[in-house]
Amino acid sequence: MQVAEKWDDQMAPGSPDSDAWRQRARRAEAEREAAQTIAYSAGSTLEAQLAPLERRLAGITGSRSWRLTHPLRELNLWRRKRSPRRGGER
Numbered sequence: 575m576q577v578a579e580k581w582d583d584q585m586a587p588g589s590p591d592s593d594a595w596r597q598r599a600r601r602a603e604a605e606r607e608a609a610q611t612i613a614y615s616a617g618s619t620l621e622a623q624l625a626p627l628e629r630r631l632a633g634i635t636g637s638r639s640w641r642l643t644h645p646l647r648e649l650n651l652w653r654r655k656r657s658p659r660r661g662g663e664r
Contacts, residue, residue, distance in 0.1 A: 634640060
């Protein structure tokens with residue numbers, strides 16, 4: 575809107591376009607603000623869904639059994655990478 579006002583004095587007073595740009599600028603601002611609100615709402619919804627999943631993951635990966643089986647998981651990962659028929663390079 576500020577940029578449009580800068581050029582307002584270039585338009586002839588009383589011309590049909592003299593007020594139309596204000597309406598278009600206000601509509602564009604309203605659409606931008608609506609889009610920001612929708613994006614913020616969607617982000618908030620996703621964060622609300624993600625929070626319990628992150629807590630659950632932290633509970634699992636912080637458990638004693640998870641820490642004790644870490645070497646076994648690493649060994650299996652290494653073995654899968656080496657074996658061509660188990661998902662490694664072919």
